[in-house]
Amino acid sequence: MKTLDVVLGLQWGDEGKGKIVDVLAERYPVVARFQGGPNAGHSIHFGDTSFVLHSVPSGVFRKGAINIIGNGVVLDPTIFREECEAIEALGVPVRERVRIARRAHLILPTHKMLDAADEQSLGKGKIGSTLKGIGPAYSDKTGRNGLRVGDLFTPDFQERYATLKRKHAARLSQYDFTAPFSLETAEAQWMKDIEYIKSFEIVDCEYETNALLDEGKAILAEGAQGSMLDVDFGSYPFVTSSSTACAGACTGLGVAPGRIGKVYGVFKAYCTRVGSGPFPTELNDATGEQLRQKGHEFGATTGRPRRTGWLDIPALKYAVMISGVTDLIMMKADVLDGFDTVKVACGYRVDGKSCDRVPYDVYADIEPVYKEFKGWKGNLGACRSEDDLPREFKEYVAYIEEALGLPVRILSLGPDRAQTLIRK
Ligand code: IMO
Ligand code: MG
Numbered sequence: 001m002k003t004l005d006v007v008l009g010l011q012w013g014d015e016g017k018g019k020i021v022d023v024l025a026e027r028y029p030v031v032a033r034f035q036g037g038p039n040a041g042h043s044i045h046f047g048d049t050s051f052v053l054h055s056v057p058s059g060v061f062r063k064g065a066i067n068i069i070g071n072g073v074v075l076d077p078t079i080f081r082e083e084c085e086a087i088e089a090l091g092v093p094v095r096e097r098v099r100i101a102r103r104a105h106l107i108l109p110t111h112k113m114l115d116a117a118d119e120q121s122l123g124k125g126k127i128g129s130t131l132k133g134i135g136p137a138y139s140d141k142t143g144r145n146g147l148r149v150g151d152l153f154t155p156d157f158q159e160r161y162a163t164l165k166r167k168h169a170a171r172l173s174q175y176d177f178t179a180p181f182s183l184e185t186a187e188a189q190w191m192k193d194i195e196y197i198k199s200f201e202i203v204d205c206e207y208e209t210n211a212l213l214d215e216g217k218a219i220l221a222e223g224a225q226g227s228m229l230d231v232d233f234g235s236y237p238f239v240t241s242s243s244t245a246c247a248g249a250c251t252g253l254g255v256a257p258g259r260i261g262k263v264y265g266v267f268k269a270y271c272t273r274v275g276s277g278p279f280p281t282e283l284n285d286a287t288g289e290q291l292r293q294k295g296h297e298f299g300a301t302t303g304r305p306r307r308t309g310w311l312d313i314p315a316l317k318y319a320v321m322i323s324g325v326t327d328l329i330m331m332k333a334d335v336l337d338g339f340d341t342v343k344v345a346c347g348y349r350v351d352g353k354s355c356d357r358v359p360y361d362v363y364a365d366i367e368p369v370y371k372e373f374k375g376w377k378g379n380l381g382a383c384r385s386e387d388d389l390p391r392e393f394k395e396y397v398a399y400i401e402e403a404l405g406l407p408v409r410i411l412s413l414g415p416d417r418a419q420t421l422i423r424k
Contacts, residue, residue: 001216002216002219003219004213004219005262008263008319009225011267011316012272012279014300015266017266018042019331020266020410021058022062024264029066030059032070034223034251034252035072036223037073038079038080038083038301039129039130039240041054041300042058045416046417053083057222059097060098061087066217067097068100070253071103078189081196084098095200099208100203101149103206104148105140105141105148107133108133111140129275130275132301146164205254206254223244223248224242227319228318230243235277245323263326265320267331268330269335272295274307277362280312282307282309283309287339310342310344312345313403314346314355315358317403327407328408330412331412334414343372344396345369346369346371349366376392383413386423409423411423
């Protein structure tokens, strides 16, 4: 019996999940997204070109792959149509490769308006949301008001849409805010784009995933965002609105926990975060700027400069614990090439006391306790085997493995598929 294997971001998103799913997709006939929506930006590079996926799973560029947009996802019809058309323009038969869960929820134009209104009203305390309507769409899901992909096929869909829009309008009227776009224009486009969605294969995701596993087809579940943005375990309220941890793959695809096999935890060799919230190892100095420039740390979805800092072991340990990670995958190690020293937070001092846990209080005064490593010379991006790796870099990796009690199975040393070292 084949298993559902899961790829998760262990930090604050943007760990490089897209590249890894694209690399691993070779071994998986099925790739599925289980949570989040177009707040995700998963970049895939081929040769000189790159492509950013928002809603479509990163297996879409592999011939013959089945890509499922799971019930746990929130789908924006306009972004989805634009994305699919761009994929099709590359000669990829997107309709043959993508299936959509009937139970996935829809993002309405008014969800995006509410997201903007919420953020404006929070002022300095804003979450730094991607403004894609994610929070309001998930609120309607759990508040039992949402509209689902399956509802597009019901005769009273327009009435239900109008009812929900009226509820949103009542809420919006309580805000003093500047609308970031024209609702009429967005709505007219949205109505056309729901027809586009209807031209795809719509499935009962839970039956589909279980049947595929029974047929002997392994599924790779592609997480979006990161563990530290999980609605339960992240730095609430500076989080996204879905379950980004491994458990989310079960509810987001209708697969039982016992069917989960490997849990790949993806992390960058340093840290980044976009949006607000605690970031203990953040570097607001020239080193932070160097990481941002060398790592091209600007948002794939919003273009915002990402906050940067050193690796954070307590946060990684926490993410590994919550999701039962079995294999680690280190990304963008090449970005650290040429630094004289590389630091890792191996613990914290919280309000002056030594601590190895992620604190509940997002306003706590957290001071990282660093371990320093000697930097390495040379170009990791050119290494093609374990023997090519500089000794100092191997020491850095070995320390992380020991601290987390897990092997780093894949080292990504650059954006290209070829710059990936799969280790014994
Ligand atoms: P991928 O999948 C990084 C962040 C936003 C904000 C918070 C809430 O590419 O790693 P939301 O729009 O979800 O309500 O925003 O979460 N965020 C991400 N940060 N990568 C992402 O996705 C993110 N998706 C949301 O910046 O702080
Ligand atoms: Mg991103």
